[in-house]
Amino acid sequence: MGNVGAKETPVLLTADGIRIDGRRKDELRPLRIQAGALQHADGSAYVEWGQNKVMAAVYGPREVHPRHLQQNHKAVIQCRYNMAAFSVDERKRPGLDRRSQEISKVIGEAFDSVVFAEEFPRTSIDVYIEVLQANAGTRCAGLVAASVALADAGIPMVDLLPAVAVGKVGGEVVLDLKKEEDNFGEADLPMALVPQSGRLVLLQMEGHMTEEELGRALDLGVQGCRAIYETMKAALRDRYALTPLAEEVR
Amino acid sequence: MSGEVAAEIRTTHILDLASEGKRLDGRGPDDYRPTTIEPGFVITADGSALVRLGATTVLAGIKLEPGKPFPDTPNAGVLTTNAELTPLSSPMFEPGPPQPGAIEVSRVVDRAIRAAETIDLARLCVTPAEKSWVCYVDLHVLDHGGNLIDAALLAGVAALAHATVPAKRFAVAEADYPLAVEHYPIECTFVRLGDAIVVDPTIDEEAAAQGRLTIATDETGRVVAMQKGLVGAFSPDDVKTTVRRAFQHGDRLRQQIRGAAP
Numbered sequence: 001m002g003n004v005g006a007k008e009t010p011v012l013l014t015a016d017g018i019r020i021d022g023r024r025k026d027e028l029r030p031l032r033i034q035a036g037a038l039q040h041a042d043g044s045a046y047v048e049w050g051q052n053k054v055m056a057a058v059y060g061p062r063e064v065h066p067r068h069l070q071q072n073h074k075a076v077i078q079c080r081y082n083m084a085a086f087s088v089d090e091r092k093r094p095g096l097d098r099r100s101q102e103i104s105k106v107i108g109e110a111f112d113s114v115v116f117a118e119e120f121p122r123t124s125i126d127v128y129i130e131v132l133q134a135n136a137g138t139r140c141a142g143l144v145a146a147s148v149a150l151a152d153a154g155i156p157m158v159d160l161l162p163a164v165a166v167g168k169v170g171g172e173v174v175l176d177l178k179k180e181e182d183n184f185g186e187a188d189l190p191m192a193l194v195p196q197s198g199r200l201v202l203l204q205m206e207g208h209m210t211e212e213e214l215g216r217a218l219d220l221g222v223q224g225c226r227a228i229y230e231t232m233k234a235a236l237r238d239r240y241a242l243t244p245l246a247e248e249v250r
Numbered sequence: 251m252s253g254e255v256a257a258e259i260r261t262t263h264i265l266d267l268a269s270e271g272k273r274l275d276g277r278g279p280d281d282y283r284p285t286t287i288e289p290g291f292v293i294t295a296d297g298s299a300l301v302r303l304g305a306t307t308v309l310a311g312i313k314l315e316p317g318k319p320f321p322d323t324p325n326a327g328v329l330t331t332n333a334e335l336t337p338l339s340s341p342m343f344e345p346g347p348p349q350p351g352a353i354e355v356s357r358v359v360d361r362a363i364r365a366a367e368t369i370d371l372a373r374l375c376v377t378p379a380e381k382s383w384v385c386y387v388d389l390h391v392l393d394h395g396g397n398l399i400d401a402a403l404l405a406g407v408a409a410l411a412h413a414t415v416p417a418k419r420f421a422v423a424e425a426d427y428p429l430a431v432e433h434y435p436i437e438c439t440f441v442r443l444g445d446a447i448v449v450d451p452t453i454d455e456e457a458a459a460q461g462r463l464t465i466a467t468d469e470t471g472r473v474v475a476m477q478k479g480l481v482g483a484f485s486p487d488d489v490k491t492t493v494r495r496a497f498q499h500g501d502r503l504r505q506q507i508r509g510a511a512p
Contacts, residue, residue, distance in 0.1 A: 203478035218490070
């Protein structure tokens, strides 16, 4: 997509269904999550997912800035997704471009769908996502990091929000696109799942898919999200596990 | 504060009606508002269309200018989509830089136009890496009665379908020629109201909505773009049945676009 006139298309999928980085069609890239990665934030998390590196921090509930955004019956959830200038091959102009603003909006709305915001009227819960190194799927990596950071900050939520992008590559539906697959593939479909309810709170899509392929993509994405959910929970358990000494004292 | 209370009462009423399969304006859950498409509304544009969707009015204008291809796509022309939610369209909008809502409208519309390959960008290239046409799709929301995304894409595609490449004016060719439209993407937007998922929301229904879902289809049976917006959630099964409905509305609106007289 968006590569009209690009020079060469790499081989994205072999005849035996092996992908450019050796993965199977339903295989995720390696995912590592560290809950509580920063000292000063109320909650934080660092995610390495394939070649993505994303840091997320949560502040709040705290006073609302700017003040006029304050709501009397609930907390406002303000999300800022930003890419570092050096996070992509060609230097990105610093600051929020239109893409970042759209992503900030849909991620903020996803969290607003699961946070018990009415428990904190007249406050703001600020979610900051910094993409340090990008290799496709940064909005999902950012969402996963921010979700763990919200939990780390002790914000009450319906559930964690695992997220992943499904796509179509070489005519096949595949899980968790990496850069080449995103650039030269036929479709990209990021989603975020509420595991408790089985519902999607973030869903976007660009490319071409038939109705049947789309159905399979949704099912594959849900399956991927459930696997990511386990890694997220494990990261939080690690963070709050008792140290060997504390274990002994107990 | 009284405004907030009134909005709360209206929201409750809309949700109560939806649970009985009814809507505030008397429509059923799958009724789209009457739509009119008026191509050629602005003669100073290279292509234009005024779309009315119930109480929503969007004007799209196309301008083509010679420019330079992007370095990473040397053989393709450039397509730029921009939406402006003008302050005259709603008491909620103020002058100033585009707000996230306007950015979302333009990006979701742009995504559908691009992914459907509505216009063949390779044909907008004049000299590879040096000269190409830049096609601007400017969407002006004049009256905001809800469901801006659908109305904006309808206006954009209708305007593209009736656009002329001003080749003579810019001395690129001997004569102007029509801009060829290859595909007809249509976006169809739904909102969740309780357990009901209704098509083509009004502005009051959007305020009451527990999630919004937009699905773009084309005439070849492809889904080309999707966007979930607002606070709320959809199950994968909700998405699948909604895609089915989006194709039905899309096919009807496509006929209307293609039948609209220039």
